[in-house]
Amino acid sequence: MRAIVTTFVLWFNYFVLFYYGVVSLIYTVLLTIALFVILRHIHRIKYEPFREYSISPKTPSVSILIPAYNEEKVVVRTIRSTLAVDYPLFEVIVINDGSEDGTLKAVISAFGLKKIDLVYRNILHTVPVKGFYYNPEIPNLVVVDKERSGKADALNCGIAVSRSAYFCSVDADSLLEKDSLIKLMTPIMESNIPVIACGGVVRILNGVTLKEDIIQEINLPRGVLAMFQIVEYARTFLFGRMGWNALNSLLILSGAFSLFHKAAVVEVGGYRRGDITEDMEIVVRLHEHHLREKKPYRIKFISDPICWTEVPESMEMLGRQRRRWHLGLLQTMCQHRSMIFNPKYGRIGLLVMPYYLFFETLGPLVELAGYVAVVFSYVLGLLSTDFLILFLILAIFFGTFLSTAGVFLAELTYRRYPRWSHLLRMVRYALLENFCYRQMNAFWRTQALIQFLMGRTAWEHVADKGVSLSGEVSRYGS
């Protein structure tokens, strides 16, 4: 028996080693690609036609959709920042998704809205709408009040109300840079191949100083968890997504701020109601549809920070958010399993989906199992102490390298954290991240995996998100 266990643990150790090697290789390749793309982008930005397009009558109109559930403390701020974007023609559609707090009341009183009668063309089969609110003095703002049915359904409702060829989803707790929308639209206008979706970098709002709903001073948050997330976001957005973008293989665009071609989304049936991470699912479905139908398309990502959003600052809420994200990932992978290793879907089917399955979905489980294997190896006398130490040092420094690379890439983008103390703090957290935060994340994600296997796919709400700015509210997670 002992011989069997020993052999198993030994082979499992080899497997973890191999697994770790492949992941590291993929990350290094993505990082290298991202570095080149971002360096090129910061030179190209000098002749990008943002300003011309921001006043051009040829720039397509966009509907900005803001689904809101119990957002009374932040939604007015978000709408104000959205209405202030530099864009020639846009409408803002706020969808009050059956909020139980004073969200609707806050919006009505802040913008002097009155109820109007509009026809609701229920093209995406959403739950009933209760009413529309409008102020002729702010003709590009419409508020839709509907029964509670989740973010995906609220977005579908916004799509049905929208009158533009493009729509942009914005979280109700996010703030937009003034030139954010035009920066997303420029690659669409410049491309010869239809760009059906475009996303940008989301940065963390916690710690930032606001004045009249406009970012006045960029600062780091005091909270440890928010700091870890700053480093994590820099890594995820600036080399993860930039790398995949260069291969036209993006599977995720942040729901906090992404632009979509409405007809493309309507053609695939809109957001899937009840999905936990509707933002990932819609992107995968768009890939699936266009590849199956052999239609030319692009899904793009730009490296400019364009949207600021709040992140949870308590362990409980962060845990909920991470479980929810991972459950969403599992759900999407499961729903689109026919794409995995399917040559019909090109590099998405043969490279990206398998990557997400083996390294993103199962990664946390392998990581935790690896820790357990270390203990077993020690008990079974298989452990070479110096190998373990060297391997641990390698893992820690490679993790630090990736996070430092994220911090470095963030330094290259505009709207970076300005002070020297910011840079030092971020580097410190890039190192510290490997000691506890990473393991906690793996634990929450493994919990999600177990929940998924047990058939639980319920949405966990993230409360007290954004305490640094606006106090405690219950709302959609981001």
Place this chain on the structure above:
Amino acid sequence: MTDTYRHILTIIIVGIIVLILILLLAAVTRRIRNAKKYAALDEYRDWYRKKVNNALQSETLTSLSDDLRSRPSSLQWRAIEEVLFEHIADSRYEKEIAQLFQELGYRDYYENKLKSKRVIIKAAAVDKLGKMLSEASTSSLVSILNIEEDPEILAVAVRALCRIGSYQEGLKGILERLPELYAKSLVSQKTIEASLINFSVDAVPLLVACGRTSDDPRIKASLLEVLSHLPATPISLDFALANLRASDAEVRAKAIKVFGRYGASADTFHAELLLPLLEDPVWFVRLQASRALENLRCERAVDNLGALLLDSNWQVRNAAARALAHIGNPSLNVFLNILNHTDRYAKESICEEAERTHFTQRLIENLVSPDTEIQEKSREILKIMHSLNFSTLLHHYLKSGEKETIKREISLLMQETAVLRESKGRRERLGSPVAQRSGKGRKI
């Protein structure tokens, strides 16, 4: 563990540590360098801004050329360039500043950069020449347009030439290369259109000439789109007229858009030409025709637009309803006819557009119109709207309206609708066969 493995792992770890240190060093160096550079640049900018502003106020800008001379690509050079760019958009100083750029050597510098093989350097130089409105560089930019195959450089070159705005050379160059740019998908249609609208009305003859000689429907559609953003001229209208019957739907739709530009001052002759297009088999042609007629406020189109209120496409139905609402009281009959129609969806489209376009307000005011026919018809329409639950504006007037007579009328029509509803309900309870059609939409 063998020594070999230990050594390999150690080397990898040291390598990673070195990479981390390189990244940190790069970040720190970049920060220090940028901090110094931008502090100096800010200072230079302030200094030159004051000088240039004073010179502009005293109209002595050209005499500044000796003071502004600096070493190419130095910080002073960059600061001067940025300060001059701040003023070049002002048409009062446009020519003087363009001349100054030339005297200071900027044009020669960037024209030299056009020889670079690196896409970014070349594209940046093209962009700068365009921004400094260097008319003398037009031929260099046209030759870039003719020989380049890189989409990025081509897009920037098109924008630069359009900014400079030289018709005979720049515009001609773009139009000559247009077939190839489209055929090889080198520049997007949107980029071309958004750039060409920078030309003024003087560009119309060249655009039309190019459109007339081209067989490519994409080029024709693009040029018509550009013309629709420029003030209408007899030549552009003739060209649009010639394309109203084009076999390509996109071309037809864009040709209609040119007519739509004419607005309320248009000759009714043009409006009549558009009427048959309201029956075009392609929906977006009908849509454009409705929009154009809305701009033209053509009363003679009322019946044809009325027919579109029952179109199979909802965007066309809405556009027709909006056009009729903008035409105003002459549409009352058509509205009444359709509102008595059984298609609930068509009725709701009318009600929605009536509210969006403030036509409902006019209907409410018509309740005390001296013209009894208008008064009666408006009353009837409001009654139907109320029965379809489009009553918010009526309630709003009752609550905060000014005229008591109108309030009385509204109360009365609401009572009548309530009575009608009650008797209808009674008939239904008694089993009367009342036709119910829900339509495609759903009213809230």
